[in-house]
Amino acid sequence: MERDRLSQSKLDYNLLFILFLMAIVSAIAIHSAEATLPEKLQHVNFAYKQLQWYGIGAVVIALTMIIDYDRFFQIAWYLYGFGMLLLLGLELNVPGTVTIKGATSWYALPGGNFQPSELMKIFMIIVLGRVIINHREKYPEPTVKDDFRLLGKIALTVLPPLILLMKQPDLGMSMVFVAITGSLVLVSGIRWRIIFGIIFSGIAAAAILVFIFFQFPDFFHKYILEDYQLNRFYGWLAPYEYSNEQGFQLIRSLLAIGSGELYGKGFGNIQVYLPEAHTDFIFGIIAEQFGFIGASVVISLFFLLVYRMVHIALESNDLYGSYLCAGVIGMITFQVFQNVGMTIGLLPITGLPLPFISYGGSSLATYMLAIGLVLNVHSRTKKFMFSTEE
């Protein structure tokens, strides 16, 4: 395909503006959370550092946009291989790995700890898109068998990193990978019956697990879920009875958010002490101070962001571009849903930060990379005078 590279480089200012609002929300929320942090973190100006990370993120976006995303298509497998290497390194405990709370998920870098799975999420989107495109080219008119074949290819691509992630162990991140895969499977055009079939078997599997849990608890504990993973479910479903760490966190988080009521307690009025206030539980900080209204505004901001991305995906006259957008949408949606959901008792507690808002350099850089991908797709979308499709 021929493209006039210069005339095509347009920016999506709507998306950038939403991002700008996110940065403001983030800085305000982190700043207000600082007061409640433990003493050893008191001297760090997290809000300012977060804004610095936003600055770095802007550079990441710019760098991502320079290269045509077709190039990513071409080097997709190399990126995948690189990501796998990093994950394997963690599995093999090569020097430089960092273990926090029993999970070996980080490399120690001079600027702080680096989590390779963050990067791998983006690589996953890039490579899965390519798998689907390649399949589509090979089977322009896929049969049911072809669809299963595609599913098999996707599974083969996803499973190796997923297994490594489960072994770290990092349940939250694994679920993000599943979410990315899910959204790509949805848009890949696989027949609805197959998709429903997968969903149904998922439900059935869950039901069987519950059955085993109650009927054969020993077997369940031994082979299926570790105690620490089970604790999450206990803490989630019955926080007041199981005062383990997760239960405790949920109770506090519900107390913080609930007591914010409709209008919130006002900026700077934090009454409830929340653990990890500036990272995982930043949403609690927002909801306590700014109430239902403020919290809804933040959720709406994410919804607008996703809306904008869907728009870009629809606008794109290139299938691969649409797939990239769909992967990013799946990733961000799931993370927001998971993070906000866990603070209000909708989902079990995992260590996932709220995208763009929670403090954290490497995760913010990853989301910026994803935004860069989407903007890249947008900037290289050609407006056809005579569209045959739409």
Next chain:
Amino acid sequence: MKKKKRAQVPFRLNILFFVVFLLFSALILRLGVVQIVYGEDYRKEAERTEDEIVSTPVPRGKIYDRYHQVIVDNIPRKAITYTRSKTTTPEDTLKAARKLAQYIDKPVDKVTERDMKDYWILTRKEKAEKKVSKAERKKLEQQGLSQKEIDKKVYELTLKRITPADLAEITKKELEIIAIKHEMDSGYALTPQTVKNDHVTDKEYAVVSEHLEELPGVNTTVDWDRHYVYGNTFRSVLGNVTKDGEGIPRERIDYFLARDYSRNDRVGKSYLEAQFEDVLHGKKAKIKNVVDKSGNVTSIEQIYNGERGKDLVLTIDIELQKQVEKIIEEEIMATKRKGRSPLLDRAFVVMMNPKTGEVLTMAGKLLTKDEHGKTQFVDYAIGNITSAYAMGSAVKGAMVLTGFQTGVLHPNTYIVDEPLYIKGTPPKKSWQTMGTINELTALQRSSNVYMFKTAIAIGGGKYRPHRSLSVNPEAFTTIRKYFSQFGLGVKTGIDLPNELSGFQGKATGAGLLLDLAIGQYDMYTPMQMAQYVSTIANGGYRMKPQIVKEIRKATDNAKELGPIVQRFEPVVLNRIDMKTEYIKRVQEGFRRVMQMPKGTAYAYFANAPYKPAGKTGTAEAFYDGPIQSRRNDPTYNLTLVGYAPYNNPEVAFAVVVPWATQGESDGINDRIGRRILDAYFKLKAERAKGNIANNTTSGNTETNTEEMNNN
């Protein structure tokens, strides 16, 4: 290759978007349930259980004298405290009290009957239940009251029906538990409440400290008691702090609560302790109690270590103060022994540096009877600023200067001192007829008539023997205006609360104007007299009397004082707008009083090596003291103001002895004046020789007049 996009992709993307929409809607919905539907419950729970910050007291600042002798110190006292959380129930407190009773002894004298009844109900639940019958309970229920109100009524009924026989069941050991519980219940939630701080033995302290784990809310700390090192000396100016359990004064509760005090804090409630409360009161240590849902403290974080209150360094020389107080006591006793002074019960002395206004001594003693009828002296130093008396001729220096300033007198004006016969009043005269004299002699020999005639001239009147006299009432305003430039009749500006500005007569007759001229009409405080004589001594600068020299940061080092936070520089309140030559004349007159034969105080001061100057005063006054039956009896106030040395004054003083005699002059004012000056110069000489502990590197601050001009 992938140029063509199949129609199903947009459709699937829309489905994806729809899923996103559903998920986000679920979030908002659930958020609404948590924040709006259950929001109020959560808010109440948050208010109930959330961790609050407990402030623990720190010692108050100390007070030192000008040579860094400690005047007010803190004595640590072991204390056992109890802190209730917001959810602590009476049962919890009882449990803690029971355990604590095993470890400590607690006097039971504070236990009230109500305490015992509460305890009885709490410990004998079944019996207590029987006190109010089921039928009665039913009746209450039928009245349509809420459960809370019913419970309250039932409790009240139960309380009423407990008989002495019931209470007799309570054993001695239980009484102790009640006493402990009484203390535990008396505080406010999240504020440490002292359970015992009197005579906590080392053993009790150690045992309780060991068992803190099983005593939730109980803590062992150190309390501080104010210790006044010099006992009664200067005591009334130092003021008081509220007693343990008294808390912050009710009338200023909002003021203190807004400043991060807690209700049971001990604060300065009078004079220096109150005036410098914000300096002496330290910054409390802050501890955050993180509480879980059931109100148990899960962790304690030290947020702020606290800071002991800052120290005050006074301008007072406590050694001199002590000696002066002794002199006052001895002289009062000596005079009373002569039997002519039944009303004499008090005397005041203020000594200050006339150049800086630093108060070196502010002594006042009051003779009272204690509860056994035994006479004793109490400190009444504060009377120097809170009580006023007719000062008599001591104010004549101000009167002569008023004459100069209004133009009715000029240096070396001669006036005839003769008895004045004014129609309708007894003859007005000096204590002896002096003939034609100038203002120097008038001061030296204390001529009343010289002052009378000056006042008449100011009032525009004309004296004609045996005729009535009329003067312009404006003369009162004129004279008072000039007097106030010396501090007479206005507040001196000293940094202490409740300062009196004196008393002004309301009536304006001609005779009263003559009385005003010789200090027998308006009343002034001893501190005002000291300020007045300082103003003459230093050549016309009215200095603000300073009682605090410096504020210093607290240190843990007992030997040294902390760095200076604030230094109080001399403050010139006003410069007398008179020619220096005029003041020189008055200074000369004052010198003659003490150093020339016929001077009224010559007999007492002629041989003083430090060459003082001053002015005596004898006021015909009316008794206004505590003995009701003698109120308004005529009596004499004896006063003396002065300074030394006359040519370069370093100390100015005022001696006031109200109601000193009923008859002839006694000389107690002069004797006190002589002895306090002797004491001052003797102390100075000894300090120079190093015989007396002198912690400061610099002695008296010399401030030259140049510097004061700049102020």
